Structures are given as structure tokens and as C-alpha cells.
Amino acid sequence: MPIDAIVFDKDGTLFDFANTWGAFGRSLVMRLTNNDETRAAALGDVIGYDLAQDRYVEDSIVIASTVEEIAEFMLPHVEGFTLTELIDTMNVEAAAATQAPAVPLKPFLEGLRQSGLKLGVATNDSEHPAMQHLASVGIQDHFDFIAGYDSGHGYKPGPGQLLAFAAHIGIDPSRIAMVGDSLHDLQAGRAAGMVTIGVLTGVAKTEALAPMADVVLPDIGHIPAWLERN
Template identity: 60%
Template sequence: MNAFQPVHGIIFDKDGTLFDFTTTWEAWARAFLLRLADGEEARAGILGKAIGFAFETSTFHKTSLVIAGTAAEIGAALAPHVPDLTSDKLLKIINEEAAHAPQTEAVPLAPFLDDLRARGLKLGVATNDAEAPARAHLDAAGVVAHFDVIAGYDSGHGGKPAPGQLLAFCAATGLSPDNVIMVGDSLHDLRAGRAAGMRTLAVLTGMADTKDLAPHADAVLPDIGHIPAWLDQQA
């Protein structure tokens, strides 16, 4: 792939990229697990282990399914522990709690995205969250209109690390993959970008560290706020 192809579009992961992962999803996990456990903390702790979350300390294991998995995958992991709930009901609860999860912007998003739009870039979001809560999060941040495409795992293009969402972004915007950058905080994000034929940027606002991400990224940045300077260096 030619590293000097001009950049005409950027597609972002959401959680751990546009929004800080731990602030959002640790709060979600506690509220969600307590709801499933009818307020019983001991049972919430047992349920948390099924998804790689230590309820007692409110921390995720580095390999937690929540970090890069879809809501359907989280539901499948929990289903044996909540046999009284249908898969549809469980998924509904996951998405309801996700829509209400507090969001901490990795950087002030509106001015950051305004700058990218002023550069003439097309922008997208590809998340393994469902599309409805993803739109709710972006709308609450006042930036949903900044994006040309917002794709969740349930939007009809599959989820990451498969490249379907990213290729759908290219189809919708008319861009070639080699003119698009995929930005994310997990290996799922970076592998999806590579599979789509895109360059990839990793950020450290998720759970993975530089050692994990660097072999799969063109660059590893502290956060998305460093992207404009990186773009200027490519010119």
C-alpha cells in the first residue's frame, strides 16, 4: 500500500477512540450487571466474570469481551447465567444501558471534528456497539451531524475485525480505501482497517498499549487530538 496516498476520509472507532473507554464502560458495566442481578452485588460479581469485568474493583481485564466485542457477543457470554431472559430481552437491556452510559470525550470533539471537516475530509464511525446507542452518544456530544456514515455492528455490514463497515463507508462516500485512515484503540479496529486496505492509526485512550498496537498501525498516537499534526506531516 502506498503510504503517501492523500487522505480524503477518516473512519473512527467510538469507544476508546472518540470517547475514553474506562470512564464510559466501567460505569456501564456496574449499572448493567446490577440490573441483571436485581441489585445483588455478589451475583453481579459472578456475572461480571463472564465478560471479563471485576465488579469489586470496577475494572476490566485486558482481554475482556466488552473491549472490542459486539453487544450480541456480550449477550451470548452472559446468556447461560441468566436463563430467565431471552436473547432478545438481554440484548435490549445491554443496548438500553449502553445508551445511558456516561461519555467522556477523548478530546473536545466538536472543534476537533470541525477542523477535520474544514480540511475537506469525509468522516465516519464504525463501532461494535449497536447503531442506536452509538447515535445517542454522538448526539449527546453534539457531533452526530459531523459524520457521513455511522455504522454499528447491527447496521447490516457486520462488525470488526471484518472490514464490512469500513467498505460501506467507502461505498457511501465514493472514496477508495487507500485514501482513508482507520483510527482505533483495539486490534479489532486495526485489523479491520488493514483488511479493508486502509492505513491505520492507533490511539492509547482504550485498554491496549503501544506494544500491542504498534505492529498493526502506521502510527500510535496518545489520542485523536494528535491526528491533525500527523496529517500535516503526511502532506
């Protein structure tokens, strides 16, 4: 069946995960431990972040969880923060994170739109930082729909964000592709009845994504050629 729309995950999909969030991980754990490297390394271990390597392990809670879930998980391991304060601190740090596009995003998205596709973003990030990230590289206006975990549609692996996108653009979910770098993304796509496309610009490897993906591609730049073949 032809694809009439695409909904993208943000982190690890539109933006390369390691190159974007490695520095964020360091700045966050250092800030939460008053720049104590020993405590920061220990806090990094809690969330699956290797401070020495500036990278996340494959099963890090940071990869596919919401800010609230991560904060709840971290709270027993930090001092002097309420849950609300911790969430606010994380959102401030996240909004300031410099984004590393997985491919040159403006021409990529403009090409998809010129071919008649409707485009959306469904992220487990908060809506406000997500908007800032997209705006920081000049692509916020390229999307017909943008939802964070706190936008009122639920969060992945639930299908709520994706079904809200389908309803917003008036296209049957079976004619929409969900693109993501994690099992949460692909599980959400399957639950919504969408085509699922895995990409390798996150932490997960092909073998982890393949069971839930109709196809696994190196990055989103390979999508137009795949669409032409299918």
C-alpha cells in the first residue's frame, strides 16, 4: 500500500543520538552532582551513561523514556531536588542541547513534502524542548504535527501520538510510516497499524530492531529510495 505520510521519532532519528546527547549526559550528571566526577560517574552508571566515554549503553533508560520516567528513576540517587525540580532541570539542560542532524534535514524534509507526503514528529521528549530542538535547525515548520509525551496523546510504546497524527491529517494509519531508532518507536508503530522503519542513528543495532521493523535503514536519508522501490 502506498505511503502518504511519515511520522518521525526525534532523538536518534532526525538527530544522531550519540553526537547530540553525549554532551548532554555529561553536563546533566555533572550539574546534579555539583561537578563531583566520582559522584557523576556513579550517577551515570545508574542511567546507563558512561561518563568516561561520553556515551550511553544500549539499554539506557534515557534512550526511549520520558523525562518524567527518567527523573523518577534518578531521584533516589540525587540530593537536594524534588521530582518537579529535577524534571525542570532536565528540561532546561535538554532544551539547550546542541542538535546533530542525522542528515541535512531541510533538503530532506522539503523533498518529502514536495512529493506530497504529510510529516509529523512523535517524541518521548517534552513538547517544549522538542519544539526548540526542531526550531534550532530551522525545521519546525516542515511538520504538520508535533507531539511530545506531555502533549496529551500519551507516549511511546503506546500508539496515542501516532493515532493523533493520523487523525490530524485525515490519513488511515495503514498508509503512514513510523520511523524510529528504538523498539519503543517501532512497537508504537505496530500498535497503531503503521508501516515501521528502523534507523541506525540511535544506539540499537539491526538485530534488535528487525523483529519490529518492516525495514531497517542506515539513516533517514535512505527513505526516499526505499519508498520508490515499495
